[in-house]
Amino acid sequence: MYAQMVKSTGQGVKDPSEMTDQERAFQERIDRGDRIEPKDWMPEHYRKTLIRQIGQHAHSEIVGQLPEGNWITRAPTLERKAILLAKVQDEAGHGLYLYCAAETLGVSRDQLTEDLLSGKMKYSSIFNYPTLNWADMGAVGWLVDGAAIMNQVPLQRTSYGPYARAMVRICKEESFHQRQGYDIMMKMAKGTPAQKNMAQDALNRTWFPALMMFGPSDAESVHSAQSMAWKIKMNSNDELRQKFVNETVPQAEFLGLTVPDPDCKWNEEKGGYDFSEPDWSEFFDVIKGNGPCNTERLAARNKAWDDGKWVRDGLMAHAEKKEARRVAAE
Numbered sequence: 001m002y003a004q005m006v007k008s009t010g011q012g013v014k015d016p017s018e019m020t021d022q023e024r025a026f027q028e029r030i031d032r033g034d035r036i037e038p039k040d041w042m043p044e045h046y047r048k049t050l051i052r053q054i055g056q057h058a059h060s061e062i063v064g065q066l067p068e069g070n071w072i073t074r075a076p077t078l079e080r081k082a083i084l085l086a087k088v089q090d091e092a093g094h095g096l097y098l099y100c101a102a103e104t105l106g107v108s109r110d111q112l113t114e115d116l117l118s119g120k121m122k123y124s125s126i127f128n129y130p131t132l133n134w135a136d137m138g139a140v141g142w143l144v145d146g147a148a149i150m151n152q153v154p155l156q157r158t159s160y161g162p163y164a165r166a167m168v169r170i171c172k173e174e175s176f177h178q179r180q181g182y183d184i185m186m187k188m189a190k191g192t193p194a195q196k197n198m199a200q201d202a203l204n205r206t207w208f209p210a211l212m213m214f215g216p217s218d219a220e221s222v223h224s225a226q227s228m229a230w231k232i233k234m235n236s237n238d239e240l241r242q243k244f245v246n247e248t249v250p251q252a253e254f255l256g257l258t259v260p261d262p263d264c265k266w267n268e269e270k271g272g273y274d275f276s277e278p279d280w281s282e283f284f285d286v287i288k289g290n291g292p293c294n295t296e297r298l299a300a301r302n303k304a305w306d307d308g309k310w311v312r313d314g315l316m317a318h319a320e321k322k323e324a325r326r327v328a329a330e
């Protein structure tokens with residue numbers, strides 16, 4: 001049953017006439033803006049969709065530490081190292097809050113971990129791209145955390161209480177992450193010509209993968225309709241992508257950099273930028289496991305899990321001894 005849940009293919013929105021009384025009452029609560037809490041009744045598909053989305057989100061935070069962790073030892077100054085270290089630790093914390101939120105839906109953290117490590121569950125496509133040099137730390141903070149905030153600020157109003165509440169702190173921290181990335185880009189873009197070239201190159205390589213973070217186009221998005229009806233998602237993938245481009249292009253201009261899309265132009269009529277679609281065949285390839293770093297990322301997570309076995313075993317042995325002492329004292 002759990003395997004089917006993870007493989008959930010998405011469905012259209014159920015017509016109210018086909019809903020049971022309980023389902024209709026649930027939808028009315030959502031429409032009124034009520035928060036759904038763990039012990040409340042919820043449709044099975046709502047629960048499964050949340051486990052899928054929150055689980056993927058948690059995995060993204062955890063795997064997302066790897067591309068940046070790669071640069072902690074090579075940060076150019078002590079200050080930059082401390083900042084990057086703090087940021088990467090924050091991502092670990094986000095993963096933990098999100099696993100806890102998913103656990104309130106009846107799935108265990110061990111099960112989620114197992115499904116990440118086996119490749120059954122997804123994590124964000126963006127973390128399957130390499131970080132080749134220090135400028136990538138700027139581009140990741142600015143664009144990847146920037147895209148994450150764009151998606152997550154509305155999720156503070158999502159219908160599921162534990163997810164919405166986890167998002168409040170996460171968004172505050174993501175905002176610091178975005179600023180630190182932009183600060184790196186500022187330094188590099190105003191530095192030597194070679195540094196400015198590195199910043200432009202990092203922007204060139206990160207731009208389209210960042211646009212892919214919002215998911216496939218609305219026409220291809222299997223889950224959006226139902227997730228939006230249930231306020232699990234507050235905006236469509238294309239809406240958020242457009243908002244991200246509108247905010248980010250002026251930030252690139254301020255840096256004196258150019259987004260790598262000759263068709264990216266302000267459209268007065270729509271009050272937003274026109275821009276080129278990412279290469280969707282690349283996106284689907286990456287989420288199928290064939291991106292540049294998928295194998296490396298999963299291998300790193302599997303190694304960390306295996307290397308941590310002695311810690312888990314030690315904690316379990318300690319808990320068992322403690323329990324045995326408690327029982328003996330009764």
Ligand code: FAQ
Pocket residue numbers: 006007008009010052053056057058060061064065091122123124125126140144145148151212213214215216220221222223224227233237287
């Ligand atoms: N990557 O029907 P939709 C971060 C899959 S956190 C991989 O549109 P949905 C912080 C999707 O799962 C970044 N797979 O799906 C940080 C589905 O496949 P499935 C993560 C993707 O769920 C920064 C299929 O495609 N943020 O970056 C992606 O309605 C720096 C069809 O798609 C979240 O998870 C993708 N980009 O919308 C950490 C936010 N896009 O499951 C470290 C919460 C789509 O049926 C360093 N999640 N797919 O097999 C969401 O808002 C949504 O889940 C979307 C996707 C918008 C990501």
